[in-house]
Amino acid sequence: MSTNEIEHLITVLGRLPGLGPRSGRRIALALLRRRTTLLDPLRDALTAVSERVVECPLCGNLDTCTPCRLCTDERRDAGLLCVVRDVADLWALERGGEFRGRYFVLGGLLSALDGVRPEDLGFERLYARAAEETVREVILALPATVEGQTTAHVIADHLEALGRPVTSLAQGVPVGGELDYLDDGTLSAALRARRPV
Numbered sequence: 001m002s003t004n005e006i007e008h009l010i011t012v013l014g015r016l017p018g019l020g021p022r023s024g025r026r027i028a029l030a031l032l033r034r035r036t037t038l039l040d041p042l043r044d045a046l047t048a049v050s051e052r053v054v055e056c057p058l059c060g061n062l063d064t065c066t067p068c069r070l071c072t073d074e075r076r077d078a079g080l081l082c083v084v085r086d087v088a089d090l091w092a093l094e095r096g097g098e099f100r101g102r103y104f105v106l107g108g109l110l111s112a113l114d115g116v117r118p119e120d121l122g123f124e125r126l127y128a129r130a131a132e133e134t135v136r137e138v139i140l141a142l143p144a145t146v147e148g149q150t151t152a153h154v155i156a157d158h159l160e161a162l163g164r165p166v167t168s169l170a171q172g173v174p175v176g177g178e179l180d181y182l183d184d185g186t187l188s189a190a191l192r193a194r195r196p197v
Helices: 004-014 021-033 035-052 087-096 123-130 148-159 184-192
Strands: 077-084 101-105 138-141 166-168
Touching: 021 035, 021 148, 077 087, 077 123, 087 101, 087 184, 101 123, 123 148, 138 148, 148 166
Parallel strands: 077 101, 077 138, 138 166
Antiparallel strands: none
């Protein structure tokens, strides 16, 4: 029988996305068997992340500085604002290396079933950011799901009233598809072939 500390470690690991109790048990055992090469570096990395990583107040990205490196990079085009559901989607687009503008992370999607409303996602901050005179185009890089399309329509309606051009990713992103799971080529092609909403 394992000690309480080991059981707690297994439980916490099992809560991670894509894992369960069995995977948590295997990972815990691997960590404990390889303390100096796995457990200690993981502990140090988790401590550093916990102490230093913050959410960017401008875009919602995660970084060790505020504003984040993407928002302060002068080489990026401030006239292009790409709206994504979460940081995983931002990272997926960055992996492709095609987009050189700025981002806005919504932190979720509208969902009547889950009770997620526009005020829960900071739409007012998005609208204020899109209204900045440097912004020439807002790109909606949201999932091709019912919630993603609903969110896109609400944002597009509001931004078009402000006179801002709004585009979305081109077809090629499958319906029900998640940006984080797409290959870099598909993401790049979809970004290049974006279209008005």
